Amino acid sequence: MTSxxxxxxxxxxxxxxxxxxxxLQSQFEAGLSMAEALSRVNIDAGSPVRTVDGSLTTPLVGGALGLLRFxxxxxxxxxxxxxQQWWGDRLGAAHRKLAGFTHPGTPRWHWVRPDAEHLDLEPWLRPAVGSAVAELTRLQVTDRLSVGALHGDPAAEAFLLDPATGRIGIIDWGSCVTGPHVYDLASAVMYAGGIHRAAALIEAYSAAGPVPRGEIEAALPTLLRFRWAVQADYFAQRITTRDTTGIADPAENIKGLHDARDALRTG
Structure with a gap:
């Protein structure tokens, strides 16, 4: 929804x-650089076609243009x-391959601010987001989490299976971030419908990724709740600023916000 x-x-x-x-240019270029790094180690990731002078993007009025390999x-x-098994396996493999990756445009962990003005949009928002952030803070104080370069939004549709070759590519790196590996896993689990519906995904990630099983079990519930808080924060900001980038109907922003509300109330 950002491009x-x-x-x-x-x-x-x-x-x-x-x-x-x-x-968003700096984060976009960080994601392009991640895709380029993965392509070098034989993971199809929609690597960028650099400009004649070697840049990742070309500036436009009010924006930046990138050209990616299909x-x-x-x-x-x-x-x-x-x-789900393929999904977890490829996400885990990407995390391993990105070990040590750095880029100045990669956002630092984390960006959700419980005092943000847009959280006044609905009465439930600020308390729910604040509670999820506080729970995450407690986890980070008591547990040492594995961190690294993350996709940021690893939905199932970002993983493409080529039936002719059996290869699975990973696209849409524009939400990349540096943070706990389990945050990416929590994002995938969110899209899979929750922990109880994502057993195959979690098992495959545990086998392929860099995170110990014990850390996954301890951190996943908290990071899944925080992931829903990220959704709430994101859609509240889009609604407040009337941002409809990437959608046909503003109602999609409202639906996204209320899906997050329902998950935070029941999670």
Whole structure:
């Protein structure tokens, strides 16, 4: 929801052109750099086509343009057990391959501020977000979490299976961040419908990723709740600023906010 995307075809070659607002350029370039790093170690990630002078993006009025190599395949099904295994395996492998990755544009952990003005949008928002942030703070005080470069929003549709080759690519690195590895796993679990519906995903990630099983078991519930707080914060800000980037109907922002509300009330 943070970019405008176009398909580009040059002869038999296919690309994806993405335009992001200037405010997101640094994070966008960090994500492109992550994709480039993964492509070097044989993980298809929609690597960027650099400009003639070696830049990752080209400046536009009010934004920046990046050109990415197209990654083909069908999106994984978040409800399919086999797809969940592939999903967890590839996310874990990406975390391992990105060990030691740094980029100055990668946002630092974490960015949710319980005192933000947009959390006045609805009465439940500030208390729910504040509670999730406080729970995360307590976890980080008592537990030492594994950290590294993260995808930031590893939904099932960001993982593309090519039926012809069996390869699974990972796209959409524009939400990249540096933080606890389990935050990325919590994001995937959120999209899978919660911990009770994501056993295959969690097991596959545990086998392939860099995080000890004990840390996953201890940290996942708290980081899943925080992930829903991130959703609430994100959609509240979009509604407040009337941001409709990437959606056809502003009602989608409201639905996203209320899905987060329901999850935070029951989680």
């Amino acid at each position: 405008v995307t176009f398909m580009v075809t040059v002869g038999s070659d296919r690309y994806v052109a993405k335009v992001v607002p200037t405010a 990654v083909g395949g069908r999106p994984l099904d978040a409800c399919d057990q086999l797809d």
